[in-house]
Amino acid sequence: MLEYAYWITQSLLAISVLCATYRVFRGPSVLDRVISVDVILIVVASMFLTDMVINDSQEYIVFVVATAVIGFLGAVAIARFVAVRRPESWRIGSDPQADPGLGGASTAHEPEAPNSEDETAVRRLLQDDSYAAPELQDPEETADPPESQRNTSWFQALARSRAAQQGRGADEDASQDREEDR
Amino acid sequence: MDAAELIGEIVVSVLLLVGGLMSLAAGVGLVRFPDLHSRMHAATKPQVLGLLALVLACAVTWGSWPWVGVILFAWALQLLTAPVSAHMVGRAGYRTKHFRPERLTEDELAAAVDRINRSDSSRKAADDRRAIDGPRA
Numbered sequence: 001m002l003e004y005a006y007w008i009t010q011s012l013l014a015i016s017v018l019c020a021t022y023r024v025f026r027g028p029s030v031l032d033r034v035i036s037v038d039v040i041l042i043v044v045a046s047m048f049l050t051d052m053v054i055n056d057s058q059e060y061i062v063f064v065v066a067t068a069v070i071g072f073l074g075a076v077a078i079a080r081f082v083a084v085r086r087p088e089s090w091r092i093g094s095d096p097q098a099d100p101g102l103g104g105a106s107t108a109h110e111p112e113a114p115n116s117e118d119e120t121a122v123r124r125l126l127q128d129d130s131y132a133a134p135e136l137q138d139p140e141e142t143a144d145p146p147e148s149q150r151n152t153s154w155f156q157a158l159a160r161s162r163a164a165q166q167g168r169g170a171d172e173d174a175s176q177d178r179e180e181d182r
Numbered sequence: 183m184d185a186a187e188l189i190g191e192i193v194v195s196v197l198l199l200v201g202g203l204m205s206l207a208a209g210v211g212l213v214r215f216p217d218l219h220s221r222m223h224a225a226t227k228p229q230v231l232g233l234l235a236l237v238l239a240c241a242v243t244w245g246s247w248p249w250v251g252v253i254l255f256a257w258a259l260q261l262l263t264a265p266v267s268a269h270m271v272g273r274a275g276y277r278t279k280h281f282r283p284e285r286l287t288e289d290e291l292a293a294a295v296d297r298i299n300r301s302d303s304s305r306k307a308a309d310d311r312r313a314i315d316g317p318r319a
Contacts, residue, residue: 005196019213022212034271038225042229045233046202046233049240050202065252072264082278
């Protein structure tokens with residue numbers, strides 16, 4: 001019976017590793033990848049524990065202890081230096097179609113979404129109903145980004161001092177978002 | 183004797199399955215959940231409870247107190263370090279807007295951030311005024 005439990009547990013752990021790997025591959029931000037890598041580390045430690053149970057041995061115990069000691073360092077380090085999303089990437093990120101994982105109910109409004117400065121300028125020029133319609137559908141979606149950016153401007157100003165060395169990472173983040181937009 | 187062994191085997195099997203199911207819940211949650219913070223909620227399941235189940239399975243199997251102490255020490259370290267990383271990741275995620283405000287039912291931090299932002303901007307305005315007035319004075 002212990003054999004069956006061993007194999008079932010190992011397969012459950014393997015499925016978990018595959019799911020976490022999928023999230024590492026897909027994850028829209030670096031923080032999602034960090035927590036997924038954390039989960040993978042814990043699950044590998046769990047695999048070693050399961051193996052120790054079935055073999056009645058203590059050979060991997062050092063790895064389990066070391067995992068507990070140093071496992072959080074990567075997450076802390078990356079969370080400390082994570083790049084602030086730039087405004088355009090945040091705007092794309094706030095679009096319900098941007099992240100399929102968000103399950104954004106596939107509201108197919110404004111397929112050729114212009115950015116909001118152009119949008120407001122064009123609306124002011126044309127007074128066109130077709131541009132006003134998306135805002136009527138979800139006012140907070142379009143009105144929110146400037147508001148929330150103002151709320152975190154103190155942190156953005158802090159992080160902009162690191163923007164030079166973080167620029168490449170932010171670009172990758174934005175391009176990832178755009179890729180998911182497609 | 184035989185009955186005791188059987189009971190021990192059943193206990194170990196159940197603990198192993200609980201640990202595996204916790205990890206599976208974490209994996210499914212990582213894939214299915216929409217948001218960084220909800221994914222973090224799912225990801226912490228195997229870190230504490232799943233690991234505890236597997237550690238207890240090891241302890242029941244080995245039946246020797248020194249090794250049980252070592253493995254419980256590992257679990258306690260995990261218990262200490264998991265909240266630290268969760269705190270840092272959640273904080274960074276909130277500050278870098280890796281969440282969707284309309285999905286939150288309650289945003290208790292928004293008021294504090296707003297207050298800090300306002301006092302910071304007023305202080306910055308005062309600094310600017312002093313910088314402009316300073317050379318003249």
